[in-house]
Amino acid sequence: MRERDLLAEAEPAAAGTPDVGFGVYVHWPFCARKCPYCDFNSHVRPKGIDEAGYLAAMQREIAAHARLTPGRTVTSVFLGGGTPSLMQPQSVGRLLELIGSHWQMSADAEITLEANPSSVEADRFRGYRAAGVNRLSLGVQALDEDALRFLGRLHNAGEALRALELARTTFPRLSFDLIYARPGQSLAAWEAELRRAIGFAADHLSLYQLTIEPDTAFEKLQAAGKLTIPDADAAADLYELTRAITGEAGLPAYEISNHAAPGGESRHNLLYWRYGEYVGLGPGAHGRIVLGDDRARLATVAERNPEAWMQRIAEVGNGVIETEEIVxxxxxxxxxxxGLRLVEGIDVARYRRLAGRGFDPERVSDLVAHGMVEVLPDGRIRTTPAGAFVLDAVVADLAA
Ligand SMILES: C[S@@+](CC[C@H](N)C(=O)[O-])C[C@H]1O[C@@H](n2cnc3c(N)ncnc32)[C@H](O)[C@@H]1O
Ligand code: SF4
Structure with missing residues (x-):
């Protein structure tokens, strides 16, 4: 039986979220090696990757999503993974060309590529830049050799620093990722590592606390009693220290794990947090396409397995296996x-328009009294650092 084309069943809407922007996420689902903590949709293919097949499938995936989003202007593209820096620069150029031929590109569109320090060479960086990438996000993860080994990374600290140096001179904008709250990591050790990292930083830093995800090698180690991460109190202390040091250094948190100099925020990630419109292209990618007006969205989920995704596109014309109307x-x-991940908080009127109701004033006052949220002078609501740390509980309370 032929599979259903779920995207063909939806009607194109004339406008998306023009105030917030329109983003294109492209997922590259391959890595050279699987890291023991990672549950992202990434696969190792020792026999090689069918890059041409991926691009051909992506061409149809882009066209199918463009049909539903006519007249949009792309404000950001994010090439994420997996390890997109395993892609040939010509392939990145081809992807950007395809995106530019299906949608209008904003003159100052932010185009980010995620790269691993071990998969970079000078020529590739220059090639990505020539293809149109104007922001690099580098997966440094740690500056300490033992920590890099523990995290199962293929690069050492020297390689990370060389990649950072090269990225700085090649791209107008640069971010890098670190993972902290590692087993046994003291406040003093993290402080020293973070201060050193800030010395290499440009306009943006992503600092993630290590989380043990289901079905990862770290989960098995933890279950066997061979891996212990800092408890909630220690993690909260590390988080507070991180906020204080980055703030002092002029790279304050603008989101739970993301820090930037003013104007250096990731526009693409801001689009997610501001609940803007984006298409998710590639294996396992998620999208939110506006239907009718800003109030209704089509949530899309693509097939996760890369080969099955290609197969589905060959049969149906796109890789989407699940859709849901969100209203x-x-x-x-x-x-x-x-929105409550962001330091700027949320616009209460927009929430009312989307949800069809406002907040219960008593609940808001309670959360304010408990130091979990703040109401700003212009009426926006945001979480305090303590509230952001227990975000799910705050959202459940506000939305109840
Ligand atoms: C999808 S990964 C892609 C980046 C790139 N492949 C790399 O590893 O350098 C995005 C980031 O999520 C973070 N991350 C992934 N799994 C994590 C976990 N279990 N705990 C904390 N951070 C994690 C890492 O910092 C990683 O750089
Ligand atoms: S952390 Fe990055 S390199 Fe490691 S498996 Fe995940 S996506 Fe791949």
């Missing part, structure tokens, strides 16, 4: 979960 309170909940 009313569900849309309001999503907006809260995203």
């Amino acid at each position: 009313g309170e569900t849309a309001g909940d999503e907006m809260l979960l995203m």
Whole structure:
């Protein structure tokens, strides 16, 4: 039996979220090696990757999503993974060309590529830049050799620093990722590592606490009693220290794990957190396409397995295997979960428009009294650092 084309069943809407922007996420699902902590949709293919097949499938995936989003202007593209820096620069150029031929590109569109320090060579960086990439996000993860080994990375600290140096001179904008709250990591050790990292930083830093994800090698180690991460109190202390040091250094948190100099924020990630419109292209990618007006969205989920994704595109014309219309309170909940991660907080009127109702003033006062949220002078609501640390509980309370 032929599979159903779920995207063909939806009607194109004339406008998306022009105030917030329109983003294109492209997922590259391959890595040279699987890291023991990672549950992203990434696969190792020792026999090689069918890059041409991926691009051919992506061409149809882009066309199918463009049909539903006519007249949009792309404000950001994010090439994420997996390890997109395993892609040939010509392939990145081809992807950007395809995106530019299906949608209008904003003159100052932010185009980010995620790269691993071990998969970079000078020529590739220059090639990505020539292809149109104007922001690099580098997966440094740690500056300490033992920690890099523990995290199962293929690069050492020297390689990370060389990649950072090269990226700085090649791209107008640069971010890098670190993972902290590692087993046994003291406040003093993290402070020293973070201060050193800030010395290499440009306009943006992503600092993630190590989380043990289901079905990862670290989960098995933890279950066997061979891996212990800092408990909630220690993690909260590390988080507070991180906020204080980055703030002092002029790279304050603008989101739970993301820090930037003013103007250096990731526009693409801001689009997610501001509940803007984006298409998710590639294996396992998620999208939110506006239907009708800003109040209704089509949530899309693509097939996760790369080969099955290609197969589905060959048969149906796109890789989407699940769609759901998101309206009313569900849309309001999503907006809260995203927006309350941001230091700028959320626009209460927009929440009311999406959810079809406002907040219960008593609940808001309670959360304020408990130091979990703040109401700003212009009426926006945001979480305090303590509230952001227990975000799910705050959202559940506000949305109840
Ligand atoms: C999808 S990964 C892609 C980046 C790139 N492949 C790399 O590893 O350098 C995005 C980031 O999520 C973070 N990350 C992934 N799994 C994590 C976990 N279990 N705990 C904390 N951070 C994690 C890492 O910092 C990683 O750089
Ligand atoms: S952390 Fe990055 S390199 Fe490691 S498996 Fe995940 S996506 Fe691949």
